[in-house]
Every structure is written in C-alpha cells, then in structure tokens.
Amino acid sequence: MDKGKGIVLIVDDEADMRQLVRMYLEKEGFLCLEAEDGEEALNLVKAHTIDLIILDVMMPKVDGLTFCMKVREQSSVPIIFLTARGDEWDRVYGLKLGADDYIVKPFSPNELVARVDAVLRRANPAVRNKEDHISYGPIEINLKGRQAFLNGELLNLTLKEYEILLFFCRHHGQALSREQLLENVWGFDYVGGVRTVDTHIKTLRLKLKEYGNLIQTVWGIGYKFEVPQ
Numbered sequence: 618m619d620k621g622k623g624i625v626l627i628v629d630d631e632a633d634m635r636q637l638v639r640m641y642l643e644k645e646g647f648l649c650l651e652a653e654d655g656e657e658a659l660n661l662v663k664a665h666t667i668d669l670i671i672l673d674v675m676m677p678k679v680d681g682l683t684f685c686m687k688v689r690e691q692s693s694v695p696i697i698f699l700t701a702r703g704d705e706w707d708r709v710y711g712l713k714l715g716a717d718d719y720i721v722k723p724f725s726p727n728e729l730v731a732r733v734d735a736v737l738r739r740a741n742p743a744v745r746n747k748e749d750h751i752s753y754g755p756i757e758i759n760l761k762g763r764q765a766f767l768n769g770e771l772l773n774l775t776l777k778e779y780e781i782l783l784f785f786c787r788h789h790g791q792a793l794s795r796e797q798l799l800e801n802v803w804g805f806d807y808v809g810g811v812r813t814v815d816t817h818i819k820t821l822r823l824k825l826k827e828y829g830n831l832i833q834t835v836w837g838i839g840y841k842f843e844v845p846q
Contacts, residue, residue, distance in 0.1 A: 622646040623668035623737060628658040628684065629699070630676045634722075638671060638699070641726040642733065655679025659687060667694050669737055671729075672716075674700040674707070682714060689715040695740045697732060699724065727791050734787065735801045751786045754844035755828055758783055767825060777802060778821045781814075785832065785842030794839040814839075 625647045627635045632653070639649040650665060652658035656678040661667070670688070674681035685696055697718040698711045708719045717736045720729060751758045757766045758779075765772045765782055774782065780802045785793070795811035803813070818840060822829030833841045 624648045624650065624665060625733065626650045626652065626658060626661055626665075626667045626670045628652045628655065628670060628676070628681065629673040630654055631673075634673075637726065638729065641730055645730050645734075647733070655681065655684035655687075658684055662688060662692070662694070669695045669697065669733060669740075671697050671699050671733070674698060674702050674711070682711070685711070685714045685716060693740075695736045697729075697736060699729070728797070731788050731791060731793070731797065731801075751783070753786050753789055753842075754831065756782070756786065756825075756831075756844075758786060767828065772824055774821070774824060775817075777817050778824065781817055781821055782842075785840075788842070790841065790843050792835045792838045792841045796839075798839065 622645065625642050627638050627642075627649055628651075629635050629638075630653050635651045635653075639651065642649050650661055650667070652661055654676045658670070658672075659679065662670075672681045672685065676684075679687070681698065681700065685698075688694065688696065695717045696715065697720060698716050699720045699722065700707070700711075701722045708721075711719050717740070718732050720732060750760065755768045757769075758764070759766070760783075763779060765774055765779055781798065784798065784801055795814045798814045799811055818832060822832055825831065831842055831844055833843060835841050
C-alpha cells in the first residue's frame, strides 16, 4: 500500500467532519482511514501502522480522552485533538494526556494541514529531508545543506531566519499567524512573545532585498509567503 506522505487516522462521530478533514489531507498526499468512535479506532491502530491520529473528544463507546490514554500506553504515534471543547482546562488536559496538538472547532482546514505537517516533522525529523531542494521563484532551499539561495546566491541567514523561510516555502500561499510561526519554528514550549516573529521577519525581508515583499503582511493574522505566477 502506497502511504503517500503518511497514514492519518481520523476519529470523529460526525461523518461530514471526517469527510471534510479527509478531503483536505488527501489533497496534500496523505492516505486516510476513518473511525466513528474510539472502539473502532483502537482496532484500526492495532491493524495498521498509523503515522498520525486526528481525534475528537466527545464520541460514543470510547471517548477521545480515554482513547488517547489507551494509545499512549502502547504507542507514541502523534495525536492531534480536533474538538469543539475549547476551554483552557480541556486543552491543557488533552496535552497532558499525551496529545501533540489541540485544535478547536470551527477550524481552518489549511491550518489543520499545516499543523499535521508540523507535528509529523517534529515527530520524525527525517521527514524534513524527503526532498533535496525546495524552489519558489528566485528562492531555492537546499534541505540537506540547510542553505538558502536567492537567484543562485547564498543567503547569509541565521538558523531561525532559515527555518522561517523554509516554513514559508512549505506553506506557500497560506496565511500564517504569528502563533503558528512561533510554535513551528521556535517550538511549542517557547516562552517568548510573538513580537520576536516580527523582528525576525523584518531582518529576513532585508536579506531578501528587492524580493522582501514576497513575505506579505496579512493584517489581523500574520504573514504569507507568495511568489506571483
């Protein structure tokens, strides 16, 4: 079986929600399995090699929190909660149970895909090096060498500037919040403020010279990297 970018198990008792998530993930090259409750999902986890689980909390038979605890007894497979329960206590409790991320409904499907990619990269650093190069317009990134080039000229970037540019290229055309950039470049447990993102974006734009405007400010959200077609 061709796993594509990986096998994602979607666990939700709402069929429409499973289909929506599946549509966006399959568009990005993932293979998806579905379960309508935790009991069915546990059987699928035993029968398949799952790369990531997207999990609702409120479900019949075995709820999401119980399912997460049972999975963590035997596996470190990445888990993302996708649920309507958005209170701080719920988020903290879900993360303490072993979830890797927590997304509250309603949600942006594009953000969900970005978070799936981010969680998989953190769980398996080798995923970062699946390709040798990423290119968009005048920018080329050598993943193995951790180098970025502008029209063939090596850019003198700090590690964070390089990681920001790489994250932008991997999410080309997507509006990314400062919080997303902070979590995916600095890490979920970073204690600094989001303004550090603005500072690094400013210096990165300067180093991109006349191409600095490829990093666009999206008012009220954050930033977007887009090369005109």
